[in-house]
Amino acid sequence: MGAFTATGGSSNDSESRRMAFLLWPGCHPAVMMPALAVLRSANRMAETPLYQVDCYTLDDQPISSPEGWQLPARRWGNAPEDLSHLWLVADADRLPGSLNSALVLQLRSLARDGVTLGGLEEGVFPLAMAGLLDGRQCAVHWRMLEDFRQRFPLAQAGTRLFEQDDGRLSSSGCAITDLFLTLIGEHHGADLAALIAEDLNVERIRDGSEQQRVPLRNRLGSTHPKLTQAVILMESNIEEPLTTDEIARHVCVSRRQLERIFKQYLNSVPSQYYLELRLNRARQMLQQTSKSIIQIGLSCGFSSGPHFSSAYRNGFGVTPREDRNQYRALQAQDRRATL
Helix, strand or coil, X not given: CCCCCCCCCCCCCCCCEEEEEEEXXXXXXXXXXXXXXXHHHHHHHHCCCCEEEEEEECCCCCEECCCCXXXXXXXXXXXXXXXXXXXXXXXXXXXXXXXXXXXXXXXXXXXXXXXXXXXXXXXXXXXXXXXXXXCCEEECCHHHHHHHHHHCCCEEEECECXXXXXXXXXXXXXXXXXXXXXXXXXXHCHHHHHHHHHXXXXXXXXXXXXXXXXXXXXXXXXXXXXXXXXXXXXXXXCCCCCCHHHHHHXXXXXXXXXXXXXXXXXXXXXXXXXXXXXXXXXXXXXXXCCCCHHHHHHHCCCCCHHHHHHHHHHHHCCCHHHHHHHHHHXXXXXXXXXX
């Protein structure tokens, strides 16, 4: 086919950009594959190297996975002089614990020089650790949001699909393809982005403002409007739970009607479903934050430590402290395995 002619992009449609991916030890190679697929397709469709790609690691070890995948990469040293974007890549199985001071200074220097810095998956964590997300919007996977907000209160973290804020880009795994297709559109025009989306069988390019979570009606397997309204109310009132009567009143049905709806669609009663929501939120906080057990219990609507511990044991078969200790032991074991 003939070379693609971009229209509607920037004034430098034919400009070649160099993008570097810096992968943290323990990162699964699959994290960066959606980005590479988009960039490869862009070069192929345009029949010219619009994007040059370099992969780096923080040590001399290749990036490997439990399934046997292996990604050879060079050790990160000095950044290429013509670098356009630097992407920090990490995943939840091996969150970065600290940053080398020299790397922090290097990242800040690149930012001052106009290099766009991005975080893919948990790559937002090292960006925030370097102070490069202070006061900026960033997208964090909803499962990691509590931990991120506690550690980096100056960053404006949310659960949109991806964020672009003054030279900082971020995306959770579910939206890396969308972010890179959006960048293609900005760099080289919407027509090329659309061709790449078609090449990759992407039905539509989602806007970054969309939320990560699966729509509630899909999660519930139901389109019943009263059920959806009731669950949204529950999810919005975790710290100070509403009574079943209050929920029924808010969604304009009787208590008996509400109980019938929950039984029919969720095979549960409202109070039990609400309790499970609060316990799952508590478990997420136990694993992702360093808040005390009593703080977590109170923030999830339990009146006291014993009340929280009893409900947690009934729900999960272990106490909150036992569950947290088991989770941390598994995390430590996984870290040792990747060393």
